[in-house]
Amino acid sequence: MTSSTDRTETPLDAAPGAAAPRLRVGIRIPPCRPVGELVEVVQQAEALGYDQVWLPDSQLLWRDVYAVAAAAAAGTRRIGVGTAVTNVVTRHPAVVASAARTVAEVAPGRFTLGLGVGNSSVQPVGLRPSTGAEMRERVGVIRALLDGEEVDFLGVRSRLRDPAPVPLHMAASGPKNLRLAGEIADGVILLSGVAPDNLAASSARVQEGAAAAGKAGRVSMTVSAFCRVTDDVPAAARELKPICAGIAQNGGGPFLALAGVHVDVPQHVPGVYPDLVHAEDWELAVRACDRYVSDEAVTAFARQFCLYGTPEEIAARLAAVAQVGATAVFLQHVGSYTLPDELLSTFAREVSPRLSAAPAR
Template sequence: MAVDRFGIAFVHQPPEPRQGTYVRLAEDRGFESAWALETRLMRDGVTPLTAWAARTNRICLGTAMINPFTRTPTLMAQTFATLDEISNERSILGIGAANQMLVEDFHGEQFERPLTRTKETIEAFRQFLTGDRVDYDGETVSINGASLDFQPPRPNIPVYMGVTGPRMLRLAGAIADGVVLNAFVSEGYIKNAISLIEDGANEAGRDPPDVGMVPVFSIDADGHSAKETVKPLLAEYVCNLPGLEDARRKVGDPLFEREDVRSEIMEPVRETTETESIEVAAEHVPDDFVTELAAAGTPTECVERLDTYFDLGLDFLVPSLMGEHYGYGIETIADHFDLDDAT
């Protein structure tokens, strides 16, 4: 019988050191991984992992996701080999291409050829972990005679790719150790994404990697209140990021192709944000739309949604906690899925 596997992450809050306290609780309750989100300009995705490593013993520690434009493969190798030393070989490189706004507007770098840049960064990163000299002459990455000045603890730190569009999904199937699907995607999208990942693996002549996702998770005895917590982020994420919408459309996301969703939710949200805050725009997001795209509501609603994600064929889930009830959420998941018995 397959064991349901879980990681844990946090959407913006709580601040450290409270996050570390909840990561320790997650480890004690049987979660297998903890992920630091590097979303927009919130906390960076690496520093929290070093703090969590000092407070835990078993749980794996990953970034979700750092990008190949603002960090070089050389720096990534230095960083994750060091984190592997600190954590006793528990690090995971979570990498994704990010988006044009983040890379160009926020960092002043050129967002060019993201597929090739991601692929070449992963290849060069893996070469560094052998401890040997790296000479890499790619189309977007060039390294001339560099090697780490210390021996990496292991030559095979897992690389998990955070991907959304069809070409990236196929690439992840071909080269990644694991794949993490984006938040706020529908059941139809998940099925199509898994198929594309399998296609990429088959073309590369390998077994498909494990596939998971980071569903936003908001739990409260008052289910409506839990959904209200999610609505501003959902409104911004699915209605105001055209790059993500285009990627979902290319993969096939039936929910977002519905005329009522476009005319009654997405268009009003976009129009409202032209003159009002995202919180005001989120008033156009109904509860049932949140239910379609997140694990949000009462404890029963939340775990039923997680059950549904596993039924779609996902191998693991990384609930990304929002709201105030972080410990309650961790305990609810652990109890429902018997995580203590799985460790």
């Protein structure tokens, strides 16, 4: 990878005389390589004009998310850095608050603490994801500590020295967690993809929670979606079979069926480690899912829930995303152990200028 001064790709904001993009654009960077390489990729994202990089947290799969976030923040000047997402099971809320405060000090105003129920962090070590009640309680503890308040820890009252305000975002997909996220978080990372009806329903649940907490209209929404620029969606969509199957395994089968994507997957698919969504051998996982996810179903999934298509098609889908009130999009490539080099440059070069040229809403 070249240094930031050598890159020639078109920056996201480089369209001369164009209006600002409707959505803030972020991209997922799994911490799957040595820290120095990861910092270079974040620097490239900054040079290309991306607004945010999101770093997932799974201690057995990747480098420590807070160490990488601090290094990325120190190596950049403008781009936002966020966790997408960390958890409050393997990490005590007090530890999360301290880590978040530390990264925020490195990059004032640029760090976002994204939180979720755990999944790939907790299940490989024999723990279970957080319940809604646990998320409510533990996110409340983190917020109180970052606000400089005292917290009761099993009868011991303690506070965080040198606190710093950090925006808290919560990832959610189901109706209960979407409403909870709208209630307790500053922002929500929507995991329901870009299917218009589902996205509108998810947005409504978030706003219900925000209204219940007296902050209607003040909760930002970031839409997470797998993305590939292609003029052959059926061929490209095959790589999404483990993603589609993983959603069905986690209770999303009825949700997919509402959009005409019918998938029937057992709770365990043998031979895939550690799970379908984070498979170490992706081609093996794709082949293992062939019997459960048809080519027609995964093509429908790519078209309905993901940003798969030509630059013009992706730009149009993102315009629709903006119309439901989303403030940002969070792009993902397929794969947990590779960096998004192709997506990083292709989206900036081919899709972003079309976003920049669109009128602001």
